Amino acid sequence: MEVLNLTAVGEAGKSFAARVGAEAGTDVYSCYQCGKCSAGCPLSYEMDFQPRQIMRLVQLGLKDLALKSSTIWLCASCATCTTRCPREVKIASVMDVLRAMARREGYPIKEKGIAVFHRNFLNTVAFGGRSYELGMILGYKLGTLPAQPLKDLDLGFTWLQQGKLKFIPERIKDAAAIREIFSKTREIEQADLAKERAQGSGPETGHGAGLPAGGTEGHS
Amino acid sequence: MKYAYYPGCSLHSTATEYDATTRAVCAALGVELAEIPDWNCCGATSAHATNHLLSLALPARDLVKAENMGLDVVAPCAACYSRMATTLHETKGNEVLRRKVSEIIGADFAATAKAKSLLEVLAVDVGPKVVETKVQKPLKGLKVAAYYGCLLVRPPDVTGWDDAENPQSMERLMTALGAEAVDWPFKTECCGASLSVSRTDVVLKLVNDILAMAKSCGADALVCACPMCQANLDGRQPAVEKAYKTTYHLPVFYFTQLMSLAMGIDEWKLGFRRHSIDPRELLHAKEIA
Numbered sequence: 271m272e273v274l275n276l277t278a279v280g281e282a283g284k285s286f287a288a289r290v291g292a293e294a295g296t297d298v299y300s301c302y303q304c305g306k307c308s309a310g311c312p313l314s315y316e317m318d319f320q321p322r323q324i325m326r327l328v329q330l331g332l333k334d335l336a337l338k339s340s341t342i343w344l345c346a347s348c349a350t351c352t353t354r355c356p357r358e359v360k361i362a363s364v365m366d367v368l369r370a371m372a373r374r375e376g377y378p379i380k381e382k383g384i385a386v387f388h389r390n391f392l393n394t395v396a397f398g399g400r401s402y403e404l405g406m407i408l409g410y411k412l413g414t415l416p417a418q419p420l421k422d423l424d425l426g427f428t429w430l431q432q433g434k435l436k437f438i439p440e441r442i443k444d445a446a447a448i449r450e451i452f453s454k455t456r457e458i459e460q461a462d463l464a465k466e467r468a469q470g471s472g473p474e475t476g477h478g479a480g481l482p483a484g485g486t487e488g489h490s
Numbered sequence: 491m492k493y494a495y496y497p498g499c500s501l502h503s504t505a506t507e508y509d510a511t512t513r514a515v516c517a518a519l520g521v522e523l524a525e526i527p528d529w530n531c532c533g534a535t536s537a538h539a540t541n542h543l544l545s546l547a548l549p550a551r552d553l554v555k556a557e558n559m560g561l562d563v564v565a566p567c568a569a570c571y572s573r574m575a576t577t578l579h580e581t582k583g584n585e586v587l588r589r590k591v592s593e594i595i596g597a598d599f600a601a602t603a604k605a606k607s608l609l610e611v612l613a614v615d616v617g618p619k620v621v622e623t624k625v626q627k628p629l630k631g632l633k634v635a636a637y638y639g640c641l642l643v644r645p646p647d648v649t650g651w652d653d654a655e656n657p658q659s660m661e662r663l664m665t666a667l668g669a670e671a672v673d674w675p676f677k678t679e680c681c682g683a684s685l686s687v688s689r690t691d692v693v694l695k696l697v698n699d700i701l702a703m704a705k706s707c708g709a710d711a712l713v714c715a716c717p718m719c720q721a722n723l724d725g726r727q728p729a730v731e732k733a734y735k736t737t738y739h740l741p742v743f744y745f746t747q748l749m750s751l752a753m754g755i756d757e758w759k760l761g762f763r764r765h766s767i768d769p770r771e772l773l774h775a776k777e778i779a
Contacts (some may be wrong), residue, residue, distance in 0.1 A: 272726065288511055293542065294581070295659065309761070311585055312679060312680045312682065312696055313680075313682070313685075313692065316689075316692055331631075338540075344685070344689070344692075346640070346642070346682050346683075346684055346685055347640075347645045347684060348640030348641070348680035349641070349645045350644070350678075350680065351641060352645045353644045353645045353646060353654050353655075354620075360645075362645070364547075364615075366539065366542065367542070369539055369540060370540055370541055370542055373541075375541055376774070381688070381689070382545050383688040384685065384688040384689065386688070387536070387541075387687050387688040388535075388536035388539050388540050389536075391534075391535075391536035392533070392536050392537060392540070392544075395530070395531045395533060395548070396535075399528075399530040399531065400499045400502070400530060400531045401499040401531045401534070402499075403504065404505055407687060410687055410688070421690065422687070425725055425726070425729070428725075428766065429504065432508060432763065432764045433506075433764065434503060434504040434505075434721075434764060435503065435504070435505075436502075436503050440499070440502060440503075442529070442530055444528055444529050446529075447551065447596070448530055448548075448551075448620055450596065451544070451547050451548065451551065451594055451595060452544070453595070454558070454594040454596075455541065455543045455544045455547055457643075458543060458590060458593070459541075460595060461512050468739065488680065
């Protein structure tokens with residue numbers, strides 16, 4: 271069993287916990303490890319750390335373990351945990367914050383396929399202002415090669431026959447406004463990160479905001 | 491009763507039958523829907539899964555348009571509804587965040603409009619008593635399991651219109667239509683829709699659990715209020731049956747389809763051909779359609 275040196279975590283760990291709490295709008299120290307979140311979590315059986323364990327890692331400032339976990343990517347955002355927490359900790363929001371942080375800081379992603387899916391989804395939105403299922407699925411297939419390129423072919427074919435999948439993406443008239451939203455978001459985030467780094471409270475590394483740049487960026 | 495209508499991307503692609511029956515049912519009940527002009531995708535799960543500011547800015551552009559129309563928003567998709575309600579919840583009373591979002595979208599976002607799910611509008615604002623008066627063909631003998639999924643009633647401080655653990659509004663609506671709503675415990679269990687493409691194995695298990703529970707509680711069909719849930723529970727059902735060597739053959743309706751049917755709205759609008767599990771066999775057997 272791995273031995274963790276908790277005294278070595280120190281100030282960096284405390285600032286990590288504070289940052290997660292502030293971004294998620296919740297008090298991470300309220301968690302007293304009752305496990306109700308994990309008991310109700312539909313995905314817990316697939317996770318390397320249970321949701322309550324992630325909360326403990328955050329409290330202890332064990333940033334690397336939390337950000338490298340499969341848990342943050344497997345979380346389906348169903349908010350069963352948040353709804354049931356007797357201490358009113360917004361656990362699902364904590365998962366959101368940890369995922370965004372892991373991407374932004376270039377942490378290795380344990381569930382690559384899930385990250386590729388999210389990126390492709392947002393790429394289609396950045397391109398035309400609306401999501402585009404067929405493009406999303408094709409992009410996902412290309413992004414996850416060589417794994418299972420033929421999986422779901424039958425369902426995709428059925429949906430095409432039923433007219434559920436469109437060949438041509440829907441573009442809104444003011445698609446430029448959506449590209450502007452993406453680039454402006456990235457700008458503001460980078461300015462915020464630079465400000466925090468200057469104050470010494472932000473992350474030490476920065477790999478950009480991890481956003482698709484209008485449909486072409488290949489960050490994963 | 492007039493709302494700014496936000497169909498969301500799915501109602502223009504995988505769920506056009508939900509869009510058609512939503513419009514038909516609302517028209518019949520005197521609920522006026524004014525579609526938000528040039529609306530954009532809310533970013534659904536992928537935006538908030540990876541970028542907080544983006545997840546607020548995308549719905550905010552649509553919400554500002556609704557504010558300009560002077561209307562509250564109604565969203566039939568549970569995921570869209572959740573993103574809109576969350577955006578309002580987080581920006582109301584948080585000046586710094588609200589200003590940041592306004593700057594990103596290049597418009598003053600006041601966060602004053604309300605976001606409602608279509609189920610809330612029809613089951614609460616209109617209500618089962620009014621719906622009952624419009625029923626022409628009661629859905630007698632049809633046993634349905636009302637499936638809310640995760641985002642319609644959760645988390646309660648964001649949604650707050652029905653019980654987060656044991657919601658009842660869809661059941662009341664189904665009863666008003668003459669159907670029987672079975673009592674079952676999985677009505678808010680997550681079907682894992684956001685992982686459907688990337689971790690299909692997980693989704694097959696979750697869908698199997700839900701279908702097995704519905705069947706064992708005596709349901710003939712499931713009723714849902716979300717295009718993600720429908721695509722998952724219906725579209726993935728053949729694969730689930732194969733993977734778990736079982737047969738469910740449970741049609742998965744949109745609640746507006748059953749409302750259309752009971753209210754005598756044209757059959758062509760129901761879009762049953764687009765379902766993986768064709769519900770017509772069941773409806774014929776029950777002598778409903």
